[in-house]
Amino acid sequence: MCGIFGCILQDGDAAPVIHQALKRLEYRGYDSVGEVTIYEGKLCLKKDQGKIDEVHAVHNLDALPGRIGIGHTRWATHGAPLMINAHPHVDCTGQIAVVHNGIIENFVELKQELESRGHVFRSKTDTEVIPHLIEETLKGNSSLSLADAVLESVRRLGGSYSIAVVSAKEPDKIVCARNESPLVMGINEKAIYCASDIPAFLPMTNKAVIIEDGELVVLSSQGYEIKKIADSTVVVRKPKLIDWTPEMAVKQGYPHYMLKEIHEQPATLRNTLRLQEHYLDLMATFLDRAREVFVVACGTSYHASLASSYMFSKLAFLATYPVVASEFVEQHGKSVNIDSTILTISQSGETADTLAAVNAARQRAATVLGLTNVIGSTLTRVSRVYIGQQSGPEIGVAATKTFTSQLSVLAGLALRLAKKRGKISQDEMDFLADSLEKIPDTVATIIRTQEDRVKQIAKKYKEAKVFFFLGRGISTAVAYEGRLKLMEIAYIPAIAFPAGESKHGPISLIEPGFPVVFICPNDDTRKTLIGNIMEMKARGASIIAVIEEGDEEIKSLADDYIEVPKGIPDVISPVPFVIPLQLLAYYMAIERGCSPDTPRNLAKSVTVK
Numbered sequence: 001m002c003g004i005f006g007c008i009l010q011d012g013d014a015a016p017v018i019h020q021a022l023k024r025l026e027y028r029g030y031d032s033v034g035e036v037t038i039y040e041g042k043l044c045l046k047k048d049q050g051k052i053d054e055v056h057a058v059h060n061l062d063a064l065p066g067r068i069g070i071g072h073t074r075w076a077t078h079g080a081p082l083m084i085n086a087h088p089h090v091d092c093t094g095q096i097a098v099v100h101n102g103i104i105e106n107f108v109e110l111k112q113e114l115e116s117r118g119h120v121f122r123s124k125t126d127t128e129v130i131p132h133l134i135e136e137t138l139k140g141n142s143s144l145s146l147a148d149a150v151l152e153s154v155r156r157l158g159g160s161y162s163i164a165v166v167s168a169k170e171p172d173k174i175v176c177a178r179n180e181s182p183l184v185m186g187i188n189e190k191a192i193y194c195a196s197d198i199p200a201f202l203p204m205t206n207k208a209v210i211i212e213d214g215e216l217v218v219l220s221s222q223g224y225e226i227k228k229i230a231d232s233t234v235v236v237r238k239p240k241l242i243d244w245t246p247e248m249a250v251k252q253g254y255p256h257y258m259l260k261e262i263h264e265q266p267a268t269l270r271n272t273l274r275l276q277e278h279y280l281d282l283m284a285t286f287l288d289r290a291r292e293v294f295v296v297a298c299g300t301s302y303h304a305s306l307a308s309s310y311m312f313s314k315l316a317f318l319a320t321y322p323v324v325a326s327e328f329v330e331q332h333g334k335s336v337n338i339d340s341t342i343l344t345i346s347q348s349g350e351t352a353d354t355l356a357a358v359n360a361a362r363q364r365a366a367t368v369l370g371l372t373n374v375i376g377s378t379l380t381r382v383s384r385v386y387i388g389q390q391s392g393p394e395i396g397v398a399a400t401k402t403f404t405s406q407l408s409v410l411a412g413l414a415l416r417l418a419k420k421r422g423k424i425s426q427d428e429m430d431f432l433a434d435s436l437e438k439i440p441d442t443v444a445t446i447i448r449t450q451e452d453r454v455k456q457i458a459k460k461y462k463e464a465k466v467f468f469f470l471g472r473g474i475s476t477a478v479a480y481e482g483r484l485k486l487m488e489i490a491y492i493p494a495i496a497f498p499a500g501e502s503k504h505g506p507i508s509l510i511e512p513g514f515p516v517v518f519i520c521p522n523d524d525t526r527k528t529l530i531g532n533i534m535e536m537k538a539r540g541a542s543i544i545a546v547i548e549e550g551d552e553e554i555k556s557l558a559d560d561y562i563e564v565p566k567g568i569p570d571v572i573s574p575v576p577f578v579i580p581l582q583l584l585a586y587y588m589a590i591e592r593g594c595s596p597d598t599p600r601n602l603a604k605s606v607t608v609k
């Protein structure tokens, strides 16, 4: 997730307007910033790594001449957060500049093709192919307008993008295009704006035009023209009045970041699934050679590591040890050696306990592999290989979208490892890969169809003093995560166990009305889990079951149920099954008057650069 912005003003300089707009988009990414304006037929560009205020202090982002310009605030996905990778990116001639939010999946092929035609690349980003592609298109037909050259170029892009393009040769225009990344325009009598999100221009205008997927728009001081990328047909769309306050706008109308981020998951999962195969393959190769693998993490990331141990074992026949990072040194420190591999999972890449475990492992010459959301974080610097999960910044303190992204990367990794080791048939591989591809839609369906039901359940149980969460197999990790979310956001003491353990002590807590949440995918554990449900029911527990659609047997045993779509393979099931539990924690917090975005005593780990 990055923030893009552009403006054409009737009067005055664009640079200070771009600078302030980027500040309002900083929640979308903050590891580098850049602006380009057009003045007297030339592009004027400033960019650098660091937060906007840091870069401004050094370069004065307001001091660029010209009434037209574009800008970018970055959340690194391809290429470290360095000046060279900061946007805008330009073509070989320095006449065309592009800012981009999204991921170009086929950039490696495009880059090779363009390099073979003599284009020189300066960055490691996927974005840089775009200005070169536009340049190449114009070379082939110099009578093309910038808009037509952009149109032809974006038809060749795979993946997601919202882009804004300027050219010194057409100094009165900004050309934008969108596919699966957000893009909106704002308009008033004095200016026209394009941006990733409404807050960027809300202080200047509340008249907005939403650009849809597959559309290109040309902005000029005369107005705007929208076209369909596929067939160039013109689209007529009038501006809408936005009645959001600036605070609501940043949350896209949601009352809290946590709810916004829960709803964002179909989109973040799509981005995560666009990970470059190359990195997954490389990491799978390291895991394949490892003598022993510890999967080390804290909090929600630890639950992902626990789930991964089932994935690696079931698919690739690889035994791994999930370890809570703060225990790693005491539990395994002495046995770690040059043959050990530490797969480290951390959203922030900065959690102190996790880094302490990594340091201890490195001192004993172990191989460190990283999975993180923050490229440029300490974890990316100390890992032999790392994967950036591409979930975009998570502002809510409770991890939601980053957890499901971690799970989907780990499932993809386990699949690759299984293939490498010959442990999986092609049919099974295809089925699992296909199910993983469909996960974003599955998650969208759950949110759309089950949110109201979860709200009702939260109302019913809002006075509960304590909750139980039980699952078997890989769903144990989901039970732990459901418990953590409820405790940290709604301050309800909660207990989670593998369901098989519940009869060895915890069951003595059960009395009539005690809420017990069961995670019930339709996998090999289901029959035994039904036995556990019966045990609890016999003691008067209120059963809340998360089930597969149409599981009438468990439905009939449950006091309340939440359904997820049918046919999800067990190794992927934690992604859909955790969604209702995230919603449950959120709505329980609301019912109890807690503030989900600012839970007491907790703060997000921040990246120290």
Ligand code: BG6
Pocket: 298, 299, 300, 301, 345, 346, 347, 348, 349, 350, 351, 354, 397, 398, 399, 602, 603, 604, 605
């Ligand atoms: C805790 C947060 O402090 O850190 C959790 O409250 C989070 O939500 C945990 O899961 C680990 O963070 P990270 O960044 O290492 O995944």
